[in-house]
Each structure stands twice: as structure tokens, then as C-alpha cells.
Amino acid sequence: MVGLDEEEVSVIRNEVLTYAAANGLLMLAASGEVGLVHVPVSLLPAMAVPRKLFEEVRGLAEPFNALVERLAGDPGVIRETLAAAAKQDDFTKSLLDIYTRVLGGPRPDVARKNLAVNRSDYMMDEASQSLLQVELNTISSSFGAQSTVMAQMHKQVLGKFDFLSEGGSGGWFGGEALPDCLESCVPYEDTIGDIVQAFATAVAEYSKSRDSVDAGFDSKSAVVLMVVQDDERNIMDQQILEQELWKRHKVRMVRKTLKEIRDEAVLDGADGILRLASGQEVAVSYLRAGYSPMDYKTDAEWDARLTLEQSQAFKCPSIAYQLVGSKKVQQYLAEDGVLEKFLDSEEDCRNLRKCFASLWALDDPEEPQTKQVIEHAKMNPHLYVLKPQREGGGNNLYDGDLVKALEEEPDLSAYILMQRIVAPIRKSFLLRNGECVEADTLSELGIYGVYLSDNGREIINQCSGALVRTKLASSNEGGVTAGFACLSTPLLH
């Protein structure tokens, strides 16, 4: 890399390894073991983002939060939008079934106790020099905690090593002119603090409501239930939140798998109180599992999910939020005039629409416009991505696979076709398992939005920090814990 010699790279590598170990930028070395390794990271900020564009997408977080809330409160739209996908995709169907059972149950009001840690992901589109939305995550948005630590780490590295600010724009960061105070180029927000503040506020709301009907209620018994996968390796991102929730608010968090919840949690059907075997009451259910069919291996997990949804806990997210995060809904939002149905501010609608990449539903491949775009995609697959409706990543189809699917899939309605954002490729140093490689990389910017509401009463709505994930330009996969991507930060210029 221009401007950094081997010794300098080695110094930064050691600093990064140290910082990661001292500050919880770690994950389990292997599932279930006690050993830890650092999370894959880039040594230095890997994504150049013009400050103006960064502020613009930060400004979208609050309207996106509000939009999700409005959509989630509209069962008609959710059912209609997802009807076709539910026929093709069992997972969407099962989620919709739970949604229907909650709304048809004894306490439909519990469906709208919403806590959200949304994350809207963007890539830089080189052609338009704008940030275009890749997806809006409404469930299990990860790295909220570790992205905060990443920003602190990159600030420290940029501040500590003078050789990084020498040589100016001809240095390690390529062409952009950077200020002398490099630290100021890495944005910092206390995402950890914002998330645990939302948890604590939700627990306080729950306790207030419980206090008002039950004099014997002990607020210490109200906990946040983190729903986890049993083979999770990315434990620290979750556990930093647990630690900080206790440190800052003296609120307890309990971790359980869906299976454990099914086995030991008891829902009082009349009042919707969900109690754990310890006697603790679930004030917030925070799902870091349940977003993928793999998380529901048996009916037990679906039972547990239904139980969570039927409780009067705040849900992060509720089943409605999860459904609203599906790509079908994203595609629906991109249609003319749809945003305006849900948001009052025309300016918000205009701003949100600016970040939408083009999307095409494939429900009716014989419809002339659909037919035309399918033909174009077959001829120009590099300009498109074919995305399954389901969340969780890793299943997007590109290039030859995309052509094959368009030609051979009997029913394309479980997919959407999307404009492929062609992002700039940048040389970065990636650190995985202690090994440092210089590589051509692509980066994706995530902006967190934190939200809390109770049956339409908005309690918190805020933008909360940024995450960058950086992957090899040669890989189409993106998982950090799986080793395909690295955590990074934006460098504003």
C-alpha cells in the first residue's frame, strides 16, 4: 500500500491485536469453546465516505424507524405484500401465521410494543456517487456494540501513529485529501449506550405498567431476555450489551435459546406476563436468533416464538417488524407513491427514495415490464443481484447463478431482482486470525436506528452510529463471524 512499509504495518497490526483483546473485539475460537480470537477487522478505516453523504444517510435513520413502525401497524399491507412470497416460502408463511395468531389472540395490543435496533445498509454507487440502500435490517442487527469499539480503536490508531498523517493525500488512504487530525475523520457515536438506554427505558415502561396493576411486583425481577443461537460464536457483540446494560442501568439481561424458552418460560395467557424458571419477568425480548429458518429446527422453536410474541414484553423486534424487513416489503416501498402513504413529510419521502436502488418483483414473469427486466438481467447479470425473500444473508445470487435461477426456477416470486450497486474497490489491510493481508476490498456502510414505541406512542426515535463491513472484492459472501468480511469504519472526507 502506498505510504506504509512493512514495519509500519506490523506496528499497527500489534496495536490492533492489543486493542481488540483489551476491549472485547473478540469471538469464540470455535463454537462452544472457551478460547477467543479477535474479530476480523481492517487495520485502518476501509471506506471513504464524503461527509455530506454520510450526514444524509444518518438523516434517514429516523424516518426509516418511523416508516417501519407505520408499516408494522398495518396488517393489511403486510399480508397483501407477502401473500405471494408466503406461497413459495415456508418460512415467510410461518412468520405470517404467528402474526395472525397474535392479532387474533386474547391480547392483540401486545403486538405493538416495539423496540427496534434497525440497521440500514448502504453501498457507494460509483456511477451516481451516492449511497444506495442494500437492505434495511429490522431483526438481529449485529455489531452495534463492536462497531462502537471499532470506531474508538481506529481513532486511537490514527491518533497514535504519526506516519499515518504524514504524506497527506498521497499516503495510505489513496487520493482523498485528509485533514491533519485524522481522528476527526472517523465518526463516533455511542451506539452501545443508545441501545442499552432503549432497553432500560423499555424495562422501566414495562415496570410502570406492571406496578400499576400488581402491588407485589418487584421491578428487579424485570429483565431483558436475549434470544440466542446455541452455536453462536459472535458472543462478545451480544455480551458487551449485557455488561453495559448492567453497568449503566443496573438492569439484568438473561440469555436463552428458543428451545430453552420453550422448555422453561411460562406465559400467563390472561395478562401476557412471561416468566422464566428463575421467577424473572421478561420485559424485553431481544432476538439475536430467529431470523433464519435454521433457527427453527422443530415446532418447539416456533412455539417459543409465538410465546414471545404473545407476551406483553417489548419485542426487539416484533413479528410484524421482522416481516416489514423482508425484501418484498422493501420492493413494495420502492413503488411510486407508497412512501407517501406511510409518512407525512414529503421531504422525508423524497430523501428516502433517493437511496433506493432499483428493484423488481418477479411475481408475474409474463408481465411485459417484468419480462423485459428478466431478459436484460440474463444478458447483463453483472448489473443485477437476485435476492431471496428470506433474511440472514449468504443466499444472494450473482452472475452465472443468477442467470441459472432466472432460467430454471419454476416460481420466481420468492425472489426479487435488484440493481447491483457497483462500488469502488479500495486496497485495505485485513486482519484475520492474526494474519494480515493487503487486498482489494469492497465496503458496506450500516447506519443504526434505535426506536421504542408502545401502540403507536413513540418513546425513542434516534439515529445511532455507523458500522462498516469490508470484504474481499473477489468474494460475494459477507459474513464477519464466518470470516468472509471484516469490521471496519468509515473515513469521512
Next chain:
Amino acid sequence: MVGLDEEEVSVIRNEVLTYAAANGLLMLAASGEVGLVHVPVSLLPAMAVPRKLFEEVRGLAEPFNALVERLAGDPGVIRETLAAAAKQDDFTKSLLDIYTRVLGGPRPDVARKNLAVNRSDYMMDEASQSLLQVELNTISSSFGAQSTVMAQMHKQVLGKFDFLSEGGSGGWFGGEALPDCLESCVPYEDTIGDIVQAFATAVAEYSKSRDSVDAGFDSKSAVVLMVVQDDERNIMDQQILEQELWKRHKVRMVRKTLKEIRDEAVLDGADGILRLASGQEVAVSYLRAGYSPMDYKTDAEWDARLTLEQSQAFKCPSIAYQLVGSKKVQQYLAEDGVLEKFLDSEEDCRNLRKCFASLWALDDPEEPQTKQVIEHAKMNPHLYVLKPQREGGGNNLYDGDLVKALEEEPDLSAYILMQRIVAPIRKSFLLRNGECVEADTLSELGIYGVYLSDNGREIINQCSGALVRTKLASSNEGGVTAGFACLSTPLLH
């Protein structure tokens, strides 16, 4: 353990593992690897200490610091005290040689630029119900950083789990009556902060002195050089200091082995400036190596040590401090009237003497008193420890080995015989490699003292926090990183 069931132990274990991973209570899984495991710890405070005794030994830290400084400034006493041991022990001889060369060199004043992180270790003597000193460490006193984190962790555990404060004195901690607010029983001091404050102050002193003679001096080039072992696994205790020194004071720390210092550091003989290959000047040399003969495999390491001693950097510790920490000097201090030669305050002398265990030099085994104690030790080995002069631990002789050495060693002057402190045995939960065992344990309390002076001008002298190390009662070994002992905290009652 009385009062804790399996589920409760499991909950605490998970909390401790999480806290350790999020806060750097970690060490390398194997030497040189990038994987990390938690440091061995006790789940809960493992040492009961009456608050009054704890305050008493805290009060000894400042006079001990002052005592070490006075002794280190008295070459006659150092040479005389260690003359016999130097004949027997090559390591002591080599250290004394360096000491002599520095004092006889062009700038003997550099020998008295002292920074100390001393740690006085105590055990509870059951017979006298007092804390007796085991040893006074003047070099490489470890766990200053991680002991701070341990105190925070145990405070959190005690505050978070109500079942620990239920059941009162009949609970997990045995017989002592404890207050409702268990957290308040774990003392907390910011040892990390005190140590890095001393480093930063020393760097500022160095820079002031350099500035006054060299207008071109750049204070950013003044660094703390941490001298490390090349196979160190206990890296985090060291690296937390490096991180905090930067975070709190924007002072850089550089790690090098003695070998690397020999290869790349250059000492300007005239002005005593020690420069690294990077051009940085060593303002403080902080030894986390060099305390054991194993650290000096070739002449290169001895050369490096001499270079460090001849520089005008503050030394943590200087060769004189290291020599003063030897057991021969400890034994000398226990002689009648010796403390009074070095300390002005009679009260300080009285208080220090109260914590001395009985010690016997073995220089002349035919001297009647010595002969008598040797005979007594052979008959009652369980009341004695035979300690080699050298530092570093692990070589103390007990029981049969002690008898054998007393009978067979041709020259006993390299050893001292010491009253064996019979400490109370307590059941504790020890966590090593993720595995939790309940065991009979013995604990040792360390009290840190931080000190800074320049040729007798005292700049910092303070007590700075506590460490507890807990080991199986069945083991005579005590190393934490080696897996024999666990970090813990005192519980004041």
C-alpha cells in the same frame, strides 16, 4: 459450597467468563499464538481480610516505598548485604557487577532515577491473626492492571446476583457476618491509573530535563520502553497499561525484549540518551523481564541491561532497586535496629516490623543460634520455608525438600530460612480454562506501592490497590499464568 447450588454457580461462571472476555482478563492460549483464554480467576472473592488489618498493610506501602529508595541509595549496604550470596549465586553477582559499573561510569547520577511499582505480598497468619509479609517485590510486579479489573468484576458479580447476599453469614462466604451491600466489601483502587500516571509523570520529567539542554527535542519522541520476555503469555496485564497510558496521557509505550534492545537501541555515552531504531528516546524503562537468570541466556541480554541502567531514563526498577528486593536484604531489614537506620519515623519502623515473619540467615551454619534454628527446622519442617536468594518464585523448598537441602547443601548462604506462615484454608470456586472446580484454597494479598524519585527528590509516593492470588491448598506452587494460582480479590469484613 454452603449456600450456592449448581445453577447459581453456573450463572456466576457465565458472568465471569463474559466479564473476563469483555475487559481483557485474558492471556494468550499458547505462547506466540493469537488465540486468547481467560486468566485463571476465582468466581468470588476468595480471601477474607479484617478491614482493620487491610488498612494497616495499606498504610505500610508508603514507608516501604521510602525504605526501598533509602536502601537503594546506599551502595555500601547493598554490597555488604549481598557479598556472601554473590559468591554462591552467579545471578546476584552479575547484577552487582552491573551496579558497580553504573556507579563507576561517566554518569553515576542516572542510577538514581527511580520509578517503582512495588508490591508487598502478605499472608494471613492464623496463629497471630495478623498479615505477615511474604516478600517485597521491586521488579516486574505483575497484575497491577488485571487486579483493577478483578475488583470491578467481583463488585459487579456481588451486586448483580441477589442470591449471594441472601442467607447472610451462613452463605457462600462462610462464617463472617457481611453487610447487605456486598460490593462495598471489595476494595477498589485505580491501580492502572496510578501506574500510568507515574509513567506519564516520569516522561514529563525526562522531557523537561531534555528540553532544557536541547532546543530540538520533541517531547512526542519520549516513550516508555516495556522490556518483555519473548514467550510471554500474560500479555494483557501489560498491554492494558500500554493502552491506558495512551488513552489517559497520550504517551506512547514500546515493547522490546532485551535481545531486541541490544540489537537496535543506541546509547549516547556522553549524555546518557537511549534511542531506539525508530528515533524514539527511552524516558522510562519498565522491566517485565530481567528478574530471572532465564531472561539472560547470553551476554547480549546482560549488555542490554547495562545499557538500560546507564541511560538517563527513569528505571522501573533500577538495578539497585532489584538488588534491594532480594531476600538477603529482606532478612537484613528484619535484624534489630536496621529499619531505624533508614527511616526517620519510629512509628513507621514499628509498623513495618509488625508484618515481618521471622527470618534466619544461614551464612554461618556453625554459629550457635543458626545451628539451633537449623536443627529445629529439620525436626519441624512444616513450620519453615527455605528460600533461595533469587527472585521469580517457584523455587522455594518445603517439607522433605527443605530437610534434604539443610542436610546436603554444601553452602547454605544462598538461602534464607523463614517462618512458614500457616494461613487459613477456605473453600473457593476456581475457574481455569472455562472449567470450574470447588477446592480448598490458600490466598496471598499483594499491596501495590507506586513511587517516583530523581536522585532523592521524591515526586510520587503512594499506596495503590490490592491483588489477591489464590491457589489450591494442596499445591506449593503459585504462578497464575502457569495455571497454579488464580486471580482474586479480598473481601473486607
